[in-house]
Amino acid sequence: MNKTIDLDMHKKVDALFVHNYYEQHFGIMQISAVLKQNGFTTDIAIGPREYIIKRVLAQKPKIVGFYCTTGFHHKNIATALEIKKILGDKILTVFGGPHPTFVPEIIEEEGVDIVCRGEGEYAVLELMQSLKGGTDYSGIKNLTVKKDNRINKNEIRSLCDIELLPHPDREIYEEVPYIYGNKRQEVILGRGCPFNCTFCSNHAFRGLYKEKGPYVRLRSIPKIMDELLDVKKRIKPTCFFLHDETFMLKKEYCSEFLRTYKEKINLPFGCLTRADIVTEDLIKLLKEAGCFFVTLGIESGNEKIRNQILKKNLSDNKILSCAKLLHKHKIPFSSFNMVGLPGESLKDVWQTVDINMQAKPMWAWFSVYQTLPETELAHYAVEQGYLEAANVSERDATFHEGSILLRNHPEGRKIVRIKNIANVMIKFPFLKAFVKKVVINLPADGLYALIDKALFFIFYYSRLTYKQGFFRTLHSAFSVARRLKEFS
Numbered sequence: 001m002n003k004t005i006d007l008d009m010h011k012k013v014d015a016l017f018v019h020n021y022y023e024q025h026f027g028i029m030q031i032s033a034v035l036k037q038n039g040f041t042t043d044i045a046i047g048p049r050e051y052i053i054k055r056v057l058a059q060k061p062k063i064v065g066f067y068c069t070t071g072f073h074h075k076n077i078a079t080a081l082e083i084k085k086i087l088g089d090k091i092l093t094v095f096g097g098p099h100p101t102f103v104p105e106i107i108e109e110e111g112v113d114i115v116c117r118g119e120g121e122y123a124v125l126e127l128m129q130s131l132k133g134g135t136d137y138s139g140i141k142n143l144t145v146k147k148d149n150r151i152n153k154n155e156i157r158s159l160c161d162i163e164l165l166p167h168p169d170r171e172i173y174e175e176v177p178y179i180y181g182n183k184r185q186e187v188i189l190g191r192g193c194p195f196n197c198t199f200c201s202n203h204a205f206r207g208l209y210k211e212k213g214p215y216v217r218l219r220s221i222p223k224i225m226d227e228l229l230d231v232k233k234r235i236k237p238t239c240f241f242l243h244d245e246t247f248m249l250k251k252e253y254c255s256e257f258l259r260t261y262k263e264k265i266n267l268p269f270g271c272l273t274r275a276d277i278v279t280e281d282l283i284k285l286l287k288e289a290g291c292f293f294v295t296l297g298i299e300s301g302n303e304k305i306r307n308q309i310l311k312k313n314l315s316d317n318k319i320l321s322c323a324k325l326l327h328k329h330k331i332p333f334s335s336f337n338m339v340g341l342p343g344e345s346l347k348d349v350w351q352t353v354d355i356n357m358q359a360k361p362m363w364a365w366f367s368v369y370q371t372l373p374e375t376e377l378a379h380y381a382v383e384q385g386y387l388e389a390a391n392v393s394e395r396d397a398t399f400h401e402g403s404i405l406l407r408n409h410p411e412g413r414k415i416v417r418i419k420n421i422a423n424v425m426i427k428f429p430f431l432k433a434f435v436k437k438v439v440i441n442l443p444a445d446g447l448y449a450l451i452d453k454a455l456f457f458i459f460y461y462s463r464l465t466y467k468q469g470f471f472r473t474l475h476s477a478f479s480v481a482r483r484l485k486e487f488s
């Protein structure tokens, strides 16, 4: 990409947003839609630090807004500091997303002017209106504001009525062709999840929003259809992916959604679910509506870890019967699994491989567990002495490679090797004995990581980029790999 031409293309804007991965981001698309509805201009910059700084200088926004998940915050804070060093008071750096929500103390960092805790649509709108009108913005709800050497931490506002929000602003990605023109378009039907899994931020979000309105919300089906029809017309995707964790929980809503989707949209779609909410009737409905892929969480093969430590509340039986039904109705699926959980032994990790060998997913997604701030499992890891409290938000490797928790584990390297070769064993179970005896004792870590990536492309990525053709899929995979490298 020629960055000079690229920069010339980008006009002056009111708000410029930044995030660190190469996928659509709903939080930013939603904030941008509300800003545009109110007459403000927005854009997005994705790329290495120098590129983001050039874009800020070229587009002269009033605010630069960073979406931040835990682990990526250091890089964003460093970029913000560089921007502040050049532009000083001419710009405000605003941080939002899960990390600033749970660690608002990042406001003390030199480059950070404002932190947004929780939902950002109306907080950012009020901020922009205040900047336009020249009024004081230090008391806006959800914002923690550093101004005139003082820090104002404001209260959390009520949860917004998502039915009243405009459709997410997909146009913000117009200059990022791989995202905007992606043949697989992402969709979110609602917000929130009612479960209490200890490793996930959902219970922490629910705590933040206590008495601020219903946490689990779904948009009306006509509103969603209106959005999808519009996307279908303008972007011409070959499939959709529904990112909601639990839209199938409400049986009536779900049946009505699937029936209307088939009638009005009629494109293949993938979705997430939990094994314990899937019934045979529901699977039939999914199949009829065009579902080509399902992802479900197994997390750990050890039932005690899964239910007592992770509080997943899901039995082996439920997982295996759900897998059986999906195979019966020919809906391919993938599973989410974690290794390196606090207190987990090598034997427990083998159990996770075993349950996947029985369930036979098309792809078993294995990642190394990373602690998330304000989650029950992170508190447990600290209480049990597996981790210093100060390290909960720190990362010394990506979730593919390792974690601070695993660093001190006597079998840490072997656990990562099992993670990297797990899918080979799931596809070719006869290799398990050989892997267990020989392969995990050989220090060929680079090779195992390569095998993991190659299989990921063949079994998983090609399916998720449904019907894009081999070369486009290959191109997409390389674009993502190249971009990820830029951020590492």
Ligand code: B12
Pocket: 020, 021, 023, 024, 025, 026, 027, 028, 030, 031, 064, 065, 066, 067, 068, 069, 070, 071, 072, 094, 095, 096, 097, 098, 099, 102, 116, 118, 119, 120, 121, 124, 188, 191, 192, 199, 200, 201, 202, 243, 367, 372, 373, 399
């Ligand atoms: C879809 C999704 C993804 C997608 C797309 C990301 C996205 N956000 O769209 C993909 C697959 C890429 C992804 C990747 C990852 N994800 Co993810 N993801 C989600 C999920 C399920 C939904 C996000 C979403 O769209 N929510 C709906 C929108 C409307 O809400 P929102 O994003 O929170 O945005 C609102 C506010 O946060 C705020 N806001 C957001 N951005 C900004 C920016 C500014 C400037 C301001 C002011 C406000 C603001 O306003 C928004 C509107 O109200 C969430 C779960 C969740 N409950 O949020 C996890 C979640 C965000 N993911 C999580 C994680 C851990 C990851 C990964 C690290 C996983 C991994 N192992 O790779 C990567 C990190 C990627 C990265 N580089 O940051 C964690 C983050 C926890 C944390 N403390 O950081 C979450 C919370 C799930 C969990 N396990 O608890 N993810």
Ligand code: SF4
Pocket: 193, 194, 195, 196, 197, 200, 201, 202, 203, 245, 274, 297
């Ligand atoms: S079911 Fe999924 S989204 Fe819901 S709390 Fe558990 S891990 Fe989080």
